[in-house]
Amino acid sequence: MMEYPTHSPRKFLGMLQQYRETQLLFAGISLKVFDYLKHDTSAEKIASMTGYDERNLTLFLNSLAAIGLLEKNNHQFRNTPETELFLSQNSPYYLGEYLTFWNKMTGLDQVEELVRLGPDPAIQEQNQGKELFDFRKLARLTAVEARTGRVQSFLRAAAQFVEPTAPLRILDLGGGSGMMAIEFVRQFPLASGVIFEQPGVADVPEECVAEGHLEHRLSIMRGDFMTDPIGGNYDLIIASGILDFANANLKELTAKIAQALTPSGYLYLVSHRVSDDYISPKESIVGWLSSHLAGLDILQTRSNIELALTSAGFRKTEIKPLDGAIQNLMGEFYTLAK
């Protein structure tokens, strides 16, 4: 009888299927079909509201139901609870635009060409994330994304050591939307502080602060955190997803952060925890691949970060590490060694 090969090709066929499912997800977001599916609705009705072709819309919705993004009963379709929460534009947690942006930002359409021809010498020479990424748009989109879990993780962990009525001064360094600081001062009514951002991005957190009517408790500081003063005497500094942008000057930045803290202050660090061989976590390695192929070389390994933190006088606290979301990033608290 014919022998099986030593391994099954199932893995590759599974990857192909995953790719098709991802295409369906983005087509669904782009066609905005999830906006119509809070309740049981027929394809015919959606076709009449959107002008889409009824036959092909039915086929498409069947496929979305087959991959678990929709439920189907008696020829009617509706969103699953997750789909309704994150893919319908009617939800305050709508992530369609964020996912589309992230897909574009980390897309690998150029991978073959870049592997053949190499990086862009200008990007490689500058090696500045802020030149390559649209941080302004990212900040705007993370105002929602941050509240889908990672701000909550941070606040729950902070509640383990912050007195509810403590008059803390906080700094959200490279704060993006500033949502971490904004929700922190909401939870702790005597807390106040600063969101530090580069000038081209800073009006995004400024608007978010104004929307929350928190101007009297949170100010915006504009600048480059590598070269400009960041203020001082903070009780808590949030450094979420920013250390990679220090490039070769990681030790200088961690020392600057240590100096800006009070002696009993806390640092909340969210980083990628990249292994020394650059193969894990796979989400960070693959997510950064397009920008690294383009010429950047800024991803900091976990051991590099730990070395810089130790030399700046930080030690990790017992406060349990929590999910930091932005895809696999972890949040951890540090204090200054006495």
Ligand SMILES: C[S@@+](CC[C@H](N)C(=O)[O-])C[C@H]1O[C@@H](n2cnc3c(N)ncnc32)[C@H](O)[C@@H]1O
């Ligand atoms: C990955 S985002 C993280 C944003 C935010 N902390 C969060 O967790 O959503 C990195 C942020 O650092 C800011 N940034 C990068 N380099 C900077 C620099 N040299 N000075 C000031 N901000 C910088 C970017 O504008 C961006 O908003």
